[in-house]
Amino acid sequence: MSERLDDVETGDRPDVTVVVPASNARPNIGRTLDFLIASLAPQASFEILVVVNDAIPGPVVSDVRLYRVNTDPRVELHQLPGGDKAAAIRYGFERARGRVWGYSDGDLGWQARVDETGEMLSLVLSGACDLVAAERDQSQWTPIRRWKTNVFRWVGRWVFRHHLVDSQAPLKFMTAEVGRAVLGSCAFRGWEFDVELLWWVRRFGYRIRPYPVHWSTTGTETTLETVVLGLVFMGPAMVVNLARVRVRAWFLQRRLIRRYRRTPA
Template sequence: MVLDQSSLVYLLVTSLVLGISLFYAVLILWSPPPIITREGERKYRSASSPSKYLPLASIEDPAEVDLSVVIPAYNETERLPEMLATTIKHLESLKGSRSYEILIVDDGSSDGTPDVMLKLATSEYPGVDIRIVQLEKNLGKGGAVRHGMLHGRGRRLLMVDADGASRFEDLELLWKSMEELTPSDEDPAIAVGSRAHLVKTEAVVRRSVLRNILMYGLHTVLRIVGVGHIRDTQCGFKLFNREAARLIFPYQHITNWIFDVELLLLAKRLHVPVAEVPIEWHEVPGSKLNVMTASLQMLRDLLVMRGNQLFGRWKVAQGRPATGKSSGTS
């Protein structure tokens, strides 16, 4: 049977409509649900208030300190104490010129991380403003970072991994680079740590073959989706000024390890300048990343991000959004 031209056009249009409808159905199925902030997650404990939970601040409030250090933590009783010691040592050396707070956001740990960190804060660092927040359910690293950023009090807010892989003193490189991006913190700006300069060094070469394959594959995909201008999207050492955090984090949807890409895509859509700054970094044992699972999640989530943006389901506001109980899915 030979189809005439009109029948062929009808068949092609019907196939296209069915294909788009199927993609949209899969997109809805794969898209993460809105991020809900429960009432108990809006509070914290500290050395000065170990048993009474106190209310957290909001990113919409005026800044109260120069720097908020946001540390996402999931089962980190082994690695976090050493990282915390290094962090506090550096910050205390600048205390006369820079005030700070540390927000440890526990992502539903099962090893008692919140209580261990509270005990450590009380016994070792009673004079340091360490605030411990507990998420009721495990969201993923991105969810913990988002929560800390939306409740930090800093003029600038740093996200940093609990494993101490990044050299904390390199905060000063990010700080200087941000000041070069914008003369005033009233204008949004981001400075991200980068390990791109280490690609051919022993620090990266010694990593497993599978992890390096994943790294190169990710770079290729990122160029396709539009963040190829950032050579290292996944370094867990990123500095936001308060205006950038206000603009970006209420509209974050992805909470697993690829969330950094969404943050940078949001920055690009909102025309927020981003500086990529080389930092020192070393591999730390105990990574919770399963490379095969992460690879599949990466492809799925990049597709979900682009699909929701294409269909207009995930929107951003050109201004200061009001933070609510959930992210802005429409």
């Protein structure tokens, strides 16, 4: 269900569309929206599409409604029952109106600084690159959390043969042209979407730029959470799903590269 201000075509398209996938159970969505608006507002006009999995009980749906009414009407609520992060991003991209598209997690804990996020956006707006991807500083992370993340980074880099240091960071901006190519190529399945996206964008010949950011107050999960949840339960499924997506990409790449290859300016 969508609560868009204006569902008809108008001449007032925003410069930037940011999609925020969110679980209904995540608290403090208002602080995340404050952060994004502070990052976007000095750069360009914008819309923020919060796509919520409201099959999970929680406060986010009502919090976003109140935020839109009381704080900023450029924030829109979209409800996608049962959708994961990748499905939420696809849903948002299908409705994006900006000339630059982006996405960021709804969890406050990951956030970079306002000046860094604004600079990332300005790189795409200025034409310096076609996609900019956050590259997370791990200095505040626990050793086990850092190890877990870097293992999955290595697996992703090995399976997809890309050279970006941090493929999984949930903060990226891209041109609308890149976004449409992503919509036409990616499988949009689970965490591997972040890795798959970068592989397709590079294969299409677009310019990708990593941008180092301070990754505040994240990586604080306990050793038990990391080992049991991350490695025992999630790890094998992540590797299998990543391989499955890579096989799909291998079969589709010739046809899709012809369709979406970047045309030099």
